[in-house]
Amino acid sequence: MKRILLMLIVLVVALGFVSAQAEVEYPARDITNILVWGAGGGTDTANRLVMAEMAKELGVNVNVNNVTGGVGGSVGMYEAFAKPADGYTLCGLSESVVTAAVQGGFGNRMNVWDFFIIGGSPDLVSVTPNAPYNTIAELVEAAKKNPKSIRAGSSAAGSIHHLNLLAFEKGSGAQFNFIPYDSSAASQNAAMTGEVTLVITSVQEQAELLKAGKLRPLGMLIPEDFDFMGKKIPSAFKAYPGLSEYLPLEQQIGFAIRKDAPEAVKTKLQQAFKVAMTADPIKKFGAERYFTLKGLVGKEANDIFDKLESVFSWTLWDLGAAKVNPQTLGIPR
Amino acid sequence: MNLVQQFGIFFSNIFSIISSPSLLLILFGSTLMGIIFGALPGLTATLGVALLTTLTYSMSTQAALVALMGIYVGAVYGGSYGSIMLNIPGTASAAATALEGYPMALRGEAGKALGLTTTASALGTIVGMTFVVIFTPLIAALAMQFTSFEFFLLAFFGILISGSISCPDTVQKGWITGFLGLFIAMVGRDQLQVYPRFTLGMMQLESGIEVVPVLIGAFGIPQIIQVLKDRQVTAEPAKIEKIIPSFGTIGRNVKHIVRSALIGVGIGAVPGIGEDIAAWVSYGTAKKSSKFPEKYGTGFEEGIVASEVANNSCIGGAMIPLLSMGIPGSPPAAMLLGALMLHGVAPGPMLEIEQPGFTIGISAILLLASMAMWIVGMLLAKQVVKLLKVPPALFMPVVAVLCLIGSYALGLKVFNLYLMIPMGILTYYLTNMGYPIPPLVIGVILGSMADANLRRGLMVSQGSLAPFFTRPVALILLLIIVFTFVSNTGIYKRLLAKILRKA
Numbered sequence: 001m002k003r004i005l006l007m008l009i010v011l012v013v014a015l016g017f018v019s020a021q022a023e024v025e026y027p028a029r030d031i032t033n034i035l036v037w038g039a040g041g042g043t044d045t046a047n048r049l050v051m052a053e054m055a056k057e058l059g060v061n062v063n064v065n066n067v068t069g070g071v072g073g074s075v076g077m078y079e080a081f082a083k084p085a086d087g088y089t090l091c092g093l094s095e096s097v098v099t100a101a102v103q104g105g106f107g108n109r110m111n112v113w114d115f116f117i118i119g120g121s122p123d124l125v126s127v128t129p130n131a132p133y134n135t136i137a138e139l140v141e142a143a144k145k146n147p148k149s150i151r152a153g154s155s156a157a158g159s160i161h162h163l164n165l166l167a168f169e170k171g172s173g174a175q176f177n178f179i180p181y182d183s184s185a186a187s188q189n190a191a192m193t194g195e196v197t198l199v200i201t202s203v204q205e206q207a208e209l210l211k212a213g214k215l216r217p218l219g220m221l222i223p224e225d226f227d228f229m230g231k232k233i234p235s236a237f238k239a240y241p242g243l244s245e246y247l248p249l250e251q252q253i254g255f256a257i258r259k260d261a262p263e264a265v266k267t268k269l270q271q272a273f274k275v276a277m278t279a280d281p282i283k284k285f286g287a288e289r290y291f292t293l294k295g296l297v298g299k300e301a302n303d304i305f306d307k308l309e310s311v312f313s314w315t316l317w318d319l320g321a322a323k324v325n326p327q328t329l330g331i332p333r
Numbered sequence: 334m335n336l337v338q339q340f341g342i343f344f345s346n347i348f349s350i351i352s353s354p355s356l357l358l359i360l361f362g363s364t365l366m367g368i369i370f371g372a373l374p375g376l377t378a379t380l381g382v383a384l385l386t387t388l389t390y391s392m393s394t395q396a397a398l399v400a401l402m403g404i405y406v407g408a409v410y411g412g413s414y415g416s417i418m419l420n421i422p423g424t425a426s427a428a429a430t431a432l433e434g435y436p437m438a439l440r441g442e443a444g445k446a447l448g449l450t451t452t453a454s455a456l457g458t459i460v461g462m463t464f465v466v467i468f469t470p471l472i473a474a475l476a477m478q479f480t481s482f483e484f485f486l487l488a489f490f491g492i493l494i495s496g497s498i499s500c501p502d503t504v505q506k507g508w509i510t511g512f513l514g515l516f517i518a519m520v521g522r523d524q525l526q527v528y529p530r531f532t533l534g535m536m537q538l539e540s541g542i543e544v545v546p547v548l549i550g551a552f553g554i555p556q557i558i559q560v561l562k563d564r565q566v567t568a569e570p571a572k573i574e575k576i577i578p579s580f581g582t583i584g585r586n587v588k589h590i591v592r593s594a595l596i597g598v599g600i601g602a603v604p605g606i607g608e609d610i611a612a613w614v615s616y617g618t619a620k621k622s623s624k625f626p627e628k629y630g631t632g633f634e635e636g637i638v639a640s641e642v643a644n645n646s647c648i649g650g651a652m653i654p655l656l657s658m659g660i661p662g663s664p665p666a667a668m669l670l671g672a673l674m675l676h677g678v679a680p681g682p683m684l685e686i687e688q689p690g691f692t693i694g695i696s697a698i699l700l701l702a703s704m705a706m707w708i709v710g711m712l713l714a715k716q717v718v719k720l721l722k723v724p725p726a727l728f729m730p731v732v733a734v735l736c737l738i739g740s741y742a743l744g745l746k747v748f749n750l751y752l753m754i755p756m757g758i759l760t761y762y763l764t765n766m767g768y769p770i771p772p773l774v775i776g777v778i779l780g781s782m783a784d785a786n787l788r789r790g791l792m793v794s795q796g797s798l799a800p801f802f803t804r805p806v807a808l809i810l811l812l813i814i815v816f817t818f819v820s821n822t823g824i825y826k827r828l829l830a831k832i833l834r835k836a
Binding site: 069071104151156157158177179180181182183185186188189190192193194195196208209212214319320321 | 477480481525526527528679682687746785793
């Protein structure tokens with residue numbers, strides 16, 4: 001009994017200490033970024049670089065801690081969400097976490113977070129060099145004449161690249177014979193062996209093959225043209241404006257904070273983030289990885305994740321790969 | 334890349350490793366650890382690489398590769414210690430070495446035997462390395478002919494051949510465990526249509542059965558039970574005098590070294606079969622082709638050279654399909670594949686485009702590992718042999734703990750333990766009934782590859798089986814598979830006997 005009493009007293013004192021701390025101007029101590037993917041990956045590298053820059057701005061350290069596992073990064077996301085909404089815990093993530101809820105790993109929708117988007121490498125449509133299509137229009141017209149005759153490769157069903165392929169089909173009216181591979185790299189291999197004619201993966205993933213002339217870029221699946229090593233890759237939206245209804249669905253690397261965190265804290269973080277995004281190491285990283293650096297925060301960033309959540313969740317549900325009906329989570333179609 | 338550039342990359346790799354004290358420490362440390370793993374009966378190269386894989390997770394890719402290649406090379410070599418000193422091979426790959434090494438040790442020539450083994454192993458590794466450099470690009474170019482159909486056939490062939498070769502009993506037993514492995518690989522959501530198969534509604538099985546806990550369970554647990562059950566009494570190790578690098582002997586055995594190295598590389602390159610089979614085949618061939626077959630089994634240096642060169646050159650051989658096609662050539666190479674994936678390196682035909690110089694880098698590490706192995710071997714043979722005096726009852730529990738940590742550390746999942754332990758118990762009983770375990774593990778590793786590629790191939794051909802016969806590489810593979818299958822049936826053997834009698 002005495003011991004319990006003692007523990008209670010300690011707890012109360014500790015709580016009082018914490019609440020006293022909260023009145024000091026944010027940030028008063030180090031911040032932790034719980035990152036849902038492994039060390040060394042794209043999300044990890046980008047987050048670590050941005051966190052280092054933000055630390056300079058905020059005057060405290062930001063420690064990145066990789067907590068992996070679950071479905072769609074659910075273990076790390078769950079852990080970050082269980083921490084108090086005081087701005088001392090961030091959650092490093094990427095677009096794929098939006099699938100955690102429908103896969104039964106996360107009980108909330110994505111609207112419990114406020115997102116900070118660093119950027120990502122956009123997807124593009126490329127064909128093998130010996131394919132008879134020189135523009136996106138030639139490819140789509142050929143596919144329309146003979147539906148499902150052209151083999152298209154991308155990573156597994158339900159992945160970001162597969163969703164891009166589906167959206168490209170819907171927006172252009174073409175139909176392809178979709179062949180799923182274990183990874184983007186495997187689908188690009190298959191293009192090299194001639195098993196598939198077209199691949200949809202990100203610029204970063206295709207970069208070496210594009211440089212070597214082993215893939216011919218036809219069109220970007222974003223509204224803007226892309227400058228690849230001085231050469232312009234046109235946007236597919238020009239030839240098929242209908243694409244804007246379904247696209248873009250881009251890789252979005254960034255981090256999030258609980259939405260119920262104090263506004264003052266969010267503002268402070270957003271300012272530091274904006275400054276960090278202009279730093280040289282970030283720009284260099286972006287150029288090396290063929291990233292479009294975004295630096296989006298607030299409503300703009302949240303809208304992007306809302307859309308991703310809807311498209312990913314419903315596509316997975318339609319494929320039979322989701323455990324939880326998006327409808328029960330209240331995710332609009 | 335031209336030759337000069339390749340040499341440049343090779344030497345810059347070597348220089349970057351030897352100029353970094355921490356990498357050198359990792360190199361020698363892991364090689365020594367490998368030798369100890371190899372020398373202790375019950376611990377295998379596969380288990381060594383498996384347990385180290387999870388530890389290298391936080392290292393840089395280069396440091397991880399140095400550590401893993403070091404332990405691989407060291408463990409394959411270290412197996413000979415037990416063979417020579419105790420007549421208990423430390424690893425299966427050193428079993429043939431025991432036939433010659435132990436009689437030599439009994440004659441008081443243990444030092445000579447160890448010296449010969451050390452040099453032969455180092456030479457074997459270096460020859461294997463040369464083949465990695467020469468053949469990986471060639472096979473990678475050939476791999477451009479490999480589409481889903483060919484990959485299916487190759488994976489299937491790997492399971493079949495590892496079943497046919499690694500079984501001491503009848504081949505059918507090998508095939509049975511191979512197909513059991515294939516079945517285990519089917520558990521989880523399938524890769525193409527994300528449909529759950531055999532998951533019994535369990536969330537943890539959704540992502541499939543992980544290879545690492547299966548490997549650790551299948552190779553570790555039965556060993557632990559067996560060694561503890563047998564109450565293996567450690568024999569008094571034979572005395573060692575000086576360990577002289579017998580250069581004169583090496584000169585006399587050049588012919589055997591070359592032949593054994595070629596056998597080792599060739600067998601290593603075949604998916605799924607590894608060092609133990611390389612050593613036996615090489616030993617057998619040496620005996621058959623020798624001028625003095627009667628001397629074999631009495632402590633003959635030719636036999637040691639044949640076995641030890643082959644099992645170490647097999648390492649290089651096993652790396653060739655791993656790097657060029659992403660298909661592991663031996664069980665430890667299968668673990669290496671897992672480790673490479675952890676570090677974001679995807680072996681395959683695109684490897685040289687995505688990571689130019691990677692193959693050269695691996696061969697540089699192999700060369701350094703063989704040198705480290707030679708140095709450690711020469712310096713420490715006497716000390717390492719003392720380890721053999723440690724009773725198994727003391728180190729086996731340590732191994733058991735390592736097995737548990739190793740399985741858990743990967744993804745920090747307790748579920749892996751529930752997977753690893755029953756797998757270990759299952760394989761223990763299978764081993765007792767004479768079913769070989771390597772085909773089971775190869776089945777688990779190559780199973781999903783066979784499954785996904787067959788169905789992907791059918792998606793590509795829109796349901797037609799014709800590509801099996803119209804694609805040249807596929808047809809050749811198909812014929813090899815049919816031949817492997819038919820040649821192991823009774824009808825074929827009777828038919829062959831009949832034809833031979835007529836002729």
